Amino acid sequence: MSSRRPDRTGLVAPAVAVLLIALLLGALVGTWPPFVAVESGSMAPGVERGDLVVVTATDRAPWGDLSTHADPEAPTRLGETGDVVVYTVPGAGGRPVFHRLAFPVEAGEDWTERADPSLLAGDCAELTTCPAPYDGYVTRGDANGLYDQSAGIAPVVPEEWIAGKALFAVPNLGWIRVGIDAAAARYGGVATGVVLVGSAGLAGGVGALLLGGLRRRGRR
Template identity: 35%
Template sequence: MADQKASKPAWEKIVSFWKSEGQIPSAIREIVSVLVTVGAVVAVLLLVCGTWPAIVTIESESMVPHMDVGDLVFVVAGDRYGTMQSLEEGNVSGYEKFGMPGDVIIYRPNGNTELHPIIHRAMFWVEEGEEITVTAGLRTGTYTAPHAGYITKGDNNPVIDQVGWSNYRNLGGPIEPVKKEWIIGKAMYKIPLVGYLPLNIVPVIIIVVSLMVLHELYLRSRAKREEEKKDKKV
């Protein structure tokens, strides 16, 4: 009786499947390639920037004229590439970033991880119970810090964040002084307009997918015409 042909080891089957030219293996290779590329980019950003997210998009005009809607901003940890400084400290040291003294920081309002981070300038540090004078137009009042943290403000906003909203995006109250652990990082560089892509990600995806489908239909149509030409010659 003839010996039955030994089945291939599992790893050989996997390699054979991976190298085959079928539609499913090709699709899997494309997906894996994209995932590996994305993973490599994320790893490099984490290594260089030391924080996450390492890229944010400007969505409002609160930082005009130094940052505009659609700007893509690269973020680094507060202790990377120099110590983080407030506007008050920048006035003393001469350090400037994005057109004014001090750093522009990215922070989670009241430490809330569900809300979109805010990107505003760190103005100065306050201690718990410290009172500061706040002017809004013709009105002047006093703000008492509930705890220690940074007072922040958009360069284009008339008042500091801590008195700008009575209930910021249903946060349950006003924005409090920014604790160090709420800070994601500081803004390092910006690229104008590129941020419009993530701001409009749904229509961008629809356009890209539509172009891919049209391209695939075009390739199939061309292949069919070439086959018909060959058949006529025969």
């Protein structure tokens, strides 16, 4: 007499579904991971701390090339004109920066002549990033009082440092990613991954049991 084995597909289905959605989104936008969690208020009010932002590759169709706040026909992104990008300063050891492109600069240019004086902490002679050492961009968080290059957040940002640009934000969903990153930093990526998969499986199992119970009641 054979015993019927329990159906365990409900335990792993949620985790598999989340993974497939992430892979499909990554293929569509051309970046991995295809989203970033906002951890500061530097881009408020367009993007608040805890929001989850979907990003795309900088040259990905149909969203076109990079545009800055100073461009005459720049699209509106997250509350202001110009693209909001994710960039990382090599060798700095910090987390990626999620700020708006203010305007482009050329190597050797005194870019403070085209800058908003109220967003500068000094003239070109007082800034370590001026004149521009290479072609790139001046950047700024919408809620910040200074350009990144004047506040010491980053030097002029060349295009190769930019990992992606923002498409849209989902309010508060980023807290999940922030929590995962914090757990990974404290307990390690493998342990965190095991807990996440187990949690997804447990949630799927509970959901499958509830759904099965509802179906059985409906058949009575």
